[in-house]
Amino acid sequence: MDLSRPGRRAFSLPRLDVPPVELPGELARRTPPVLPEVAEREIVSHYTRLSQRNYGVDTGVYPLGSCSMKYNPKVAEVAAALPGFRRLHPLQPDHTVQGALELLWRLERALCEITGMERATLQPPAGACGELTGLLLMRAHHTRQGNPRRRVAIPDSAHGTNPASVRLAGYEALHIPSDARGLVDVSALEKLLDQDVAGLMLTNPNTLGLFEEEIEKIAAAVHGVGGLVYYDGANLNAILGRCRPGDMGFDIVHINTHKTFATPHGGGGPGAGPVAVTKELARYLPRPLVERNEDGTFRLEAGGPDSIGRMHGFFGNFGILVRAYVYVLLHGRDGLKEVAERSVLNANYLAELIKGAFPLAMPGRPMHEFVATAKPLKDDTGIRALDVAKRMIDLGYHPSTVYFPLIVEEAMMVEPTETETKETLDGLGRAFLQAAEEARRDPELLHAAPVTTPVRRLDEARAARQLKLRW
Numbered sequence: 363m364d365l366s367r368p369g370r371r372a373f374s375l376p377r378l379d380v381p382p383v384e385l386p387g388e389l390a391r392r393t394p395p396v397l398p399e400v401a402e403r404e405i406v407s408h409y410t411r412l413s414q415r416n417y418g419v420d421t422g423v424y425p426l427g428s429c430s431m432k433y434n435p436k437v438a439e440v441a442a443a444l445p446g447f448r449r450l451h452p453l454q455p456d457h458t459v460q461g462a463l464e465l466l467w468r469l470e471r472a473l474c475e476i477t478g479m480e481r482a483t484l485q486p487p488a489g490a491c492g493e494l495t496g497l498l499l500m501r502a503h504h505t506r507q508g509n510p511r512r513r514v515a516i517p518d519s520a521h522g523t524n525p526a527s528v529r530l531a532g533y534e535a536l537h538i539p540s541d542a543r544g545l546v547d548v549s550a551l552e553k554l555l556d557q558d559v560a561g562l563m564l565t566n567p568n569t570l571g572l573f574e575e576e577i578e579k580i581a582a583a584v585h586g587v588g589g590l591v592y593y594d595g596a597n598l599n600a601i602l603g604r605c606r607p608g609d610m611g612f613d614i615v616h617i618n619t620h621k622t623f624a625t626p627h628g629g630g631g632p633g634a635g636p637v638a639v640t641k642e643l644a645r646y647l648p649r650p651l652v653e654r655n656e657d658g659t660f661r662l663e664a665g666g667p668d669s670i671g672r673m674h675g676f677f678g679n680f681g682i683l684v685r686a687y688v689y690v691l692l693h694g695r696d697g698l699k700e701v702a703e704r705s706v707l708n709a710n711y712l713a714e715l716i717k718g719a720f721p722l723a724m725p726g727r728p729m730h731e732f733v734a735t736a737k738p739l740k741d742d743t744g745i746r747a748l749d750v751a752k753r754m755i756d757l758g759y760h761p762s763t764v765y766f767p768l769i770v771e772e773a774m775m776v777e778p779t780e781t782e783t784k785e786t787l788d789g790l791g792r793a794f795l796q797a798a799e800e801a802r803r804d805p806e807l808l809h810a811a812p813v814t815t816p817v818r819r820l821d822e823a824r825a826a827r828q829l830k831l832r833w
């Protein structure tokens with residue numbers, strides 16, 4: 363708006379070569395919309411400048427724990443933009459979209475193989491929607507058994523979407539404490555379980571980055587009271603090709619393809635949260651599912667009376683599913699296994715580099731992410747995890763997640779991901795250590811950080827409470 367000058371345009375329309383027609387009065391606006399009038403050159407500079415003020419996965423490492431903000435291969439973008447995919451209309455008859463249906467069918471098979479499940483819906487457009495879908499499947503299962511239940515158990519380390527989804531699905535959350543190792547307190551769980559518990563939602567490795575060592579016992583305890591076990595597989599990076607939720611005893615799994623299987627995310631961009639289930643639960647899945655005919659062609663199959671119905675229009679976010687399929691093919695079985703190994707190796711390497719200043723919050727060996735704590739630093743210097751995070755921006759790195767999970771004081775949750783080199787991890791480790799060293803030498807600097815950015819430290823509480831929704 364600042365740059366706007368009347369009459370300036372970023373385009374030129376072809377000369378009118380048909381008779382002009384007045385718009386019907388009821389469709390025409392009385393006053394034209396106020397739009398900026400700028401030249402193309404200025405638009406390009408404006409948006410390029412804005413984009414350069416931001417930090418993104420294409421700019422550098424983005425170690426946000428619990429979110430797998432990793433670099434994704436650009437070839438997945440190229441595939442999703444192929445005209446044969448991009449220009450399809452979702453209402454085209456099946457026989458004209460056989461390639462797209464085959465891709466969906468093959469992706470479903472791949473995700474079922476990876477998770478150890480029987481069938482999957484690709485409709486949910488996000489992890490949180492996958493959670494809701496999974497919980498509605500749980501509800502359908504218990505209702506069908508003539509045994510509706512009221513509560514769903516969640517560990518206190520759970521991602522915030524878990525309790526929110528539980529409420530949205532009409533259940534009450536039953537909170538399960540963690541033990542001193544940061545794992546599910548199994549004896550507490552066993553005491554809290556009863557015939558009113560529909561199931562347990564679990565993240566494994568959990569949000570502390572720790573693998574639930576007693577996972578089979580946990581699953582058996584929940585099954586013992588007739589409940590189902592739900593796997594929050596938003597971040598599958600650590601277990602790809604190494605172990606499968608189905609083999610651990612889970613009944614329902616959601617996957618964030620936009621975290622594990624390509625597609626950059628953040629800022630509410632499109633994602634896909636497929637939900638995979640056991641054979642027993644497949645009848646409840648949203649429909650349509652893609653089926654393969656005897657002659658090798660593909661068709662969409664509507665649901666029977668047990669389906670919970672649709673979770674999204676048409677097929678979900680098709681373009682995101684194309685990226686996920688490309689990612690799976692690109693890596694293959696061995697490559698996906700290597701993704702898991704590297705994500706775990708990278709997290710452990712970085713944790714070792716910084717543990718002198720930021721010790722691990724829990725004693726166990728972390729998987730693809732780790733939770734360190736700035737508590738010792740705070741006790742010594744008054745500098746908090748938040749100040750360290752802000753200083754990391756000055757030092758050229760996106761900060762880690764801070765203050766999550768809630769059960770750790772001054773939590774710093776770091777996930778370097780599998781895509782970073784040793785040099786990048788070394789640089790990131792040095793930046794963490796430098797921030798800790800500066801905290802002792804020049805605490806004012808950390809209180810003031812970031813000092814190099816176009817926007818300095820924000821009042822985050824006010825920014826969250828007093829929204830400015832218009833510029």
Ligand SMILES: *Cc1c(COP(=O)(O)O)cnc(C)c1O
Binds near residue numbers: 429490594597618633
């Ligand atoms: C990101 C995440 C979710 C939610 O996924 P969205 O796609 O953001 O809705 C759920 N659980 C865990 C553990 C996550 O990391």
